[in-house]
Amino acid sequence: MKLHEITYGLRQILFEPHNRAKIQVSEPEQKNDYLVIDSLKVKHKDFGEQVVPFNQGLNTIIGGRSSGKSILLGCLARLCGDFTPIKKSKSSYDDYIADIVKSMSLDWRDHSETGNRKVDFFPQSYIIDLATDKKKISELVVRILRSEETFNEKLSEIKDFLLEQTGKIRSLFAQYKSVKQEKEVLYEELLALGNKQGIQQEIDKIKCGMAELKLSMLEGLSETEEHDYELKKEQLADFERQKKRAIHDIKVLDGIKNLRLLIDISDKLFDLDKPLSDIIEKSYSQLCSEASEAWKKRVGTFITQQEEKIKDLEKEIKFIEESSEYRKAQGLYAKNQEYMGYADKLKVENKRLENILQKEKNIEGRGVKVYPYISFKHTEYIELINRYLDGRASVNQDVINYQYKNSEEYTAFIDSVFDKLYSRQYILKRGIDIEEAVEHVITFNGFAINYNIQYQGDDLESMSEGKMAFVILRLLLDFSKSDYPILIDQPEDDLDNRAIYAELVRYLRIKKKVRQIILVTHNPNIVVGADAEEIIVANQHGINSPNPDEIKFVYRSGALEESFKNNNSNILLCQGIREHVCDLLEGGNAAFQERENKYHL
Structure with a gap:
């Protein structure tokens, strides 16, 4: 049986019969000792000397505003080696935590202290920031999928393919530049050789002259x-x-x-x-x-x-x-100098005609085609174009303002850009080498693997921010194969209340059986509905909320079923955990009532 003490503990089993009582040989829901934070010890002027214990299941940190909830969670993250910023745009907050952790130690259940160990830490607003950032969502999905061996194999195949194609494009472009230079030389030589029709007429004229001469050369050759x-x-x-x-x-x-x-x-x-x-x-x-x-x-x-x-x-x-x-x-034939003169002239003209025909053949049909695919990276494309093209020039606007439609259209577009760059129809920034610009444009991989996430028939992009954030949290909690502790700071800030109770609570109930969870919350549905094993109440010293010896931050922990009231002057000791939940969390009484009405008790 999972209970704190007999009086109220047995009653909790009636509220949570499936989760609080088991009949079996081994103790249920046991986690590996090296994956469970056992306690945090601190000796600091703002904290005094305290030990904060943690349960292997769901731990919720509650308290009033600025009571030290996020500080405690942030210290846990730092002691585990996670240096993600605790509060956005508040470097002083991180500096304060960096100072505190020097006076702290973390005990794991395998009896080792502190030391870097992997945790999943999600600071305040992390989830909603992630949910609204497509790039970060893709990175998250890839991180999750990387746990699948077949995914890694396919991803490696795609990366190898892209490297191979980029190499081929560079090689083809090098050949193109060589052929282009050849082509320009051929055109110049072609012009220097003269008119094709005129040369042919000259050849016919020479042949007639030679034929007449041959009639006079009857002395010696049959x-x-x-x-x-x-x-x-x-x-x-x-x-x-x-x-x-x-x-x-x-x-x-x-x-x-x-x-x-x-x-x-x-x-x-x-x-x-x-x-x-x-x-x-x-x-x-x-x-x-x-x-x-x-x-x-x-x-x-x-x-x-x-x-x-x-x-x-x-x-x-x-x-x-x-x-x-x-x-x-x-x-x-040598004796007849006139004939030899005709012969030499015929040889020259024939050579010219041969060169013209060959050069015309060489000039025909030289082209390079690029066939990109998958989804377009527009931001990277704009950065690339702005690196080389003058943004103020009107002739550059079609390429600067380009909007991707499909791969076939993009292929035609790149062909056009390629031709216009080489024909100098675009205006480059000063000092830019045209060969470098062309090479970077045609070898630019403007395509990436994106992931469309659906939930209950809706695409992620069409969801409200609250639902979107919940889906991301589900990815983080439900699809990860990791089993190290999860630290979350106020997930309800990103979600709507219905999602918290109907979905998040259910996932917390499932996940706490396989992973230790420590989270800061203001929502009673998370504390009561998810049946938190350990509730940590945080308090900052004040006129109406005094701490012993006027210590700035004090923490007290206990089980959900602990309930009492007395006249103790210490704000944390004057009542039980249940009463703290009801006082500190708006809707706390209703959450307990709904839980108890579930079984009509």
Whole structure:
């Protein structure tokens, strides 16, 4: 049986039969000793010398305004190693607590003192601040989901995918810049080469002149010899092209011989044990070295093949050039300087035409596409754009005021921004490098994993702040797999009364069986409705509420069923815990009455 003493304790079992009495061999609802705060000891001028005991279940701290309730809870948090600010925008409050804890010690039920131990601490207004901050809600959901192994695996997959895609985009952009520079050079060369139509007309004119000259060159070459000479010239031209291509390929292969094949994994090892991390890093480094050497060897084989090909081609070229038929024809044609002049001119014009055709082919169709997905990070996008673009320029307003609609539309938008940046249609801030601006825009991951939370058919964003705060509190209490103590300061400030009684009380009843809960409250429904095992009454010394020896802050604890009144001048000792609950908490009598009427007692 869970009771304080016989007289009123047995009566409490009638009020709470399911929670106050068990028939079994072992004591129910026992928690691990290292997860239970047993007591707090303090010896300080503002507190005197006190010991504040705690129960392993639900502990509620009550009292009038500025009676030291939040101070006590804040000291518990600090002694456990949690340095979350106790009061928003009140650094002096935190400074005061930092001074007090120097004179305090925390005893855990495993007989160890103080020392940093994990607790969940939610200071005043923490829950409503969290409920109205989308980013913090997402962080909370991720924190809870991280306790699931499958979630961590999927999250790692997504992170790896994003890193891989960002790397690909950077690589493609580097290629794009190279191609763009090539393209600009090609355009300049194309203009320098002349008009394509004019060159073709010139070629036709030269051919006519050469044909007329050939009729006069009848001294020495038969039709068969002339035909063989033309074939050999074509063969020579083809061998020269192959040789040139092979030389080009060797340069390309030589450039990729020292490529880094494997990614750096050091940032993925930080969660591992240090010795294991060192072993893996060493093994991975060795693997990288082996792969690099194997790659160099493989590429070297391809280079050797191309070098052998060049040697073979040079032999073929030499064989043709030194053949008697070719040399005879060359000699005859060389005698006719006018014909050779035509031939050289034809060669130049043909080369120009070939260059124009090749450059036109190279200029066609160069583009990069980016396909982002998931939800858009608008704030980060604005920060990025403002870093590079002049916000005062009217031509920049479409990109500065952009509003995300969907991934397809965003893709088209980024394509447009990409083109306009490169064509200098946007005005950049002074000193900004356009290449840097473009690279950061196209590699910006503007998408994040967000979480839509629903409760009773409503989306979180459509709820009232009170209901929203309760749902967040439920996430904190009901879905966490942690079993260390929970410290909460006045959760009712964020919730409406109906939610407190109907929902919060029910969750406190459930959670206190598996986790120690210590909370500050002004609401009697939490104290009485949740059947708190320990009620700690706080009092600040005053004319109408004197403490012994005029000590500033004094605490007294006891069970809910403790009830009496006497003439003691000490405000905390002149009545029982039940009477303190009724005096200090508005609606306290009604809460007790509702509890007792539940079973018509």
